[in-house]
Amino acid sequence: MSADRAALQRALERGEREGGSVEFKERLTRSVHLADGRLESLAAQLRHRVLSGDGEATYVVGVTDDGGIAGISPEAFSESMDVLSLLAEEAGAHIDDVQTWGIGEGIVGVATLQEGAVLDVDDDHIVVGTAGHVDHGKSTLVGSLVTGDHDDGQGGTRGFLDVQPHEVDRGLSADLSYGVYGFDDEGPVRMDNPHRKSDRARVVEEADRLVSFVDTVGHEPWLRTTIRGLVGQKLDYGLLVVAADDGPTKTTREHLGILLATELPTIVAITKADMVSEERVSEVEREVERLLRNADKTPLSVDRHGVEAAIEEINEQVVPVLSTSAVTMEGLPVLDELFEHLPKTSATEGDFSMYIDRTYNVTGVGAVASGTVRSGSVEAGDELLVGPLADGAFRAVEVRSIEMHYHRVDEASAGRIVGIALKGISEADLERGMVLLPRDADPDPVREFEAEVMVLNHPTRIDDGYEPVVHLETVSETVSIHPEGGQLLPGDTGRAHIRFKFRPYMVEEGQRFVFREGSSKGVGTVTDVSVDGNRTEDS
Template identity: 40%
Template sequence: MERVFPRESEEGNVEYKLKLAYVSEGRLEELASQLRYRLAEKGGEAFYVLGVSNEGEPIGLSDEEVKVSLENLKRVAEKAGAKINVIREASGKRGKIVEVLVRRCRETLPVQVSVIAVGHADHGKTTTVGVLVTGELDDGDGAVMSKVARYKHEIQMRRTSSVAERLLGFDDEGRVVNYMLTSPLDEASVFLNSSKIVSFIDVGGHERYLRTAAKGLLSHSPDYALLIVAANAGVSQMTKEHLGIALSFRIPVFVAITKTDMVPRERVQEVLNDVIKLLKMPGVNKIPLVIEDVDDVAIAAKNMPSGRVSPIFKLSNRTGEGLDLLKTFLNLLPPRLRWKENLNKPFLLYIDEKFNVPGVGVVVSGLVLQGHVAVDDYVQLGPFRDGSFRSVRIRSIHVRKGVFADSVSAGMSAAFALSNVGYDEIEKGMVLLDKKIAPKAIRKIEAEVFVLHHPTTIKPGYECTFHIHAIRESGKFVQMSKPYLRSGDLAKALIEFRYKPVYVYPGQRFLFREAHTRGVGIILNAYS
């Protein structure tokens, strides 16, 4: 007899079940583990075929057996953090064959706090993040960095050059979820099992990678910045520069002095004094709080959203000194940004990454800044190079790799599968917009600018790179309220984007840079 279905494979995301009758608690856990494996095989989706034997023989089920089997499969899916959806029925030898889509999802989302790790190269940003999320101490020779780095050259150079995101999850009792998992770096498992998520954005600290640092800072809208200072190197120019940029965007900062095991206590105290002096400088004006015990942690976490207090931790990623206090602080650290105020506004998202996924098609990702959007909604994409916008459909939504959602709202990072657009047509910095908005492609802005540093003077005609959220575009100073600008100057300027239009609006803050030039600004008016 010819089989309708191929023999079941132990690999892949397809599972045959003749029927699911009585399921005990012990059996429920076994089936949930099996389902988690199937879900992991194809990024969060699996297909269960009921009424078919492991050999692929289409035996079929009665209506009552279908009903009971679906109820039990629903229990299994809920145990595994997934939902079921019957997609089709067919006839078998003695009854119905039912094909079911099982998709990993989550009803209630965890509390989410985002922290960007900044500071000079080789000061231990990636290692600190890696030790926190894996629970493994470093060996002093790059062992932890090799586990969390994105690219081979980063491991070889021991220097981060890209923007990487890592999750640290806490359960209801404040325990770190990552350490209970087989793979502490599995985003989906951390997300699904946590009541609170701290999302670390790790950026390059070398001057040549400032553009990636700017991208991480602006496109992720972090709640807080973790400034890393190595005890063996101390406060550097890039330490001051990253601190200045974070403060320019009004991001509260806490500090970790790393590598305390490498130097005498006197040196740690010397660096600590330098950090305190830096935080107290005019223009910075923070209240340093050196963390010594849990009482200090509780006070610091409670006052962080105000931005006035800057806690200072002393850490060793080799010995573990100070790590428990830092983890307790992160567990208590509240979200700062008030996303609820943006829930009723029209949907807006800047695209910071794009992918061409086999079997899925074009996928884009970013942070939802306003409103909400659901699967099968139509939104506007643009501006394209000619200044136009196009209607596209949201085919599916991932809130984390392998974790699907029916909808997302302001404050959530997500990836979206899109229809009606090609991969090569999309550019980072484009937006997805509510279809009710009448968008304009902007080619000029009037802005108030502040020059953080420039080696000489800025005059009309000066060109540099502008970072506005996920946008990175070359622009020219066309007119200025002053004849020229130097470090520390504040002025109004008319800026023209050189190569392509963008979607921006008054009130947005931006960073501009070129070689050793650094500046910030706020958009006052936008012109098409």
């Protein structure tokens, strides 16, 4: 085998064995490997491989179970990478690098996976979550922003935001992906090639201010992933895109509802302005403004009022709207100015708290809980409470150590994504949706609460006892909803009594959440947690 295939040769020689970090896959498909039950088992397998490799695993795709080189089509390889990225996200890992080799008419590839999220949140940069309908140009717009390159009119720059380069041929994203650029005294600091880790490191090193993008998924089948990107991340701003040649769609309305449900200050970018007339751009802008007013928000046209007004006025109620084109670069200097001067919004004061997003059992370390520090700060050696357990109780634990972006740190503050090794509890007793609090806290978990809810989409109506899944912080749990008045129709806003079906959680007044079940979706705000049902013995 030639020298340029050395990485593939090494992986094949190491082989797929029990307790090893190498896994062989001929191909991965959505229909088979993302079916009910398969995703969870394959994610567990991936997690095992990552932990066996001390935080790194190697997946060889396009080979048989015994290591025989098969080769698969570029389309099948791209789909396999889509599925692998979803499995990695589910297992608390990410695809760090992909190398491929041509085998006849097919492809064989080696994907290197790393433990942890690909994006770390620092004090000196803002994090922007993008949303919008498929093919409305989210990734293309962000790709042009982070590189400064014109798009070729075929979505060429969107490939810079994909988890791996072979999605470029497909032209679709199927997972959360990330881009970053920054600013120094002379202006934007951009990436020449976002696929090079060294290029990302250069931007981080050179820029005085960083802007990171969480580029979410526009496809309806992956709405769960989009919700995790928008609700589960510590975002500062939302960027909703609406294509000028299509206008607002049902998905546009759903994603806008999710952004607004989290009280996230949001910018609306009308994309593809080069493809239509000025009259059509103005028509879509009016449609967007009506959509915002119907959501009780105030649109602010950046073209009419200027970028300084947008920077000064943007908040949970005022939404700047501007037209853009990644082909002509129209509007991109305005976005640069916005992102250079917008203040960070997500850092919070107060006592330490962190909702658990992932749990691990690391050899030699023990139970590890990872998530984003919600408020305050935490240090190695701190005594904490973790819970609620299934019975509503909290357990005393101690912080053994803290890791952030693969580096051991002594302290982590609000906005940081961390892994916290805990003494006093096993990984089997930790679950996503639990919370870490100071030892002297007096937590009061609830089984039910009152909320103000808005129905974004439903085929008929929400009746008393309706059972969707609620996404609140990192909690994802089935609930029963009991609307005041007995029912809620699509588009309705009203009060409702909400009860977790299986166990209590930490819920606070003012928290925002999303609920969904099938094609039905809605958003809400917790208004009262001091309901009688939380004091009953069976609660």
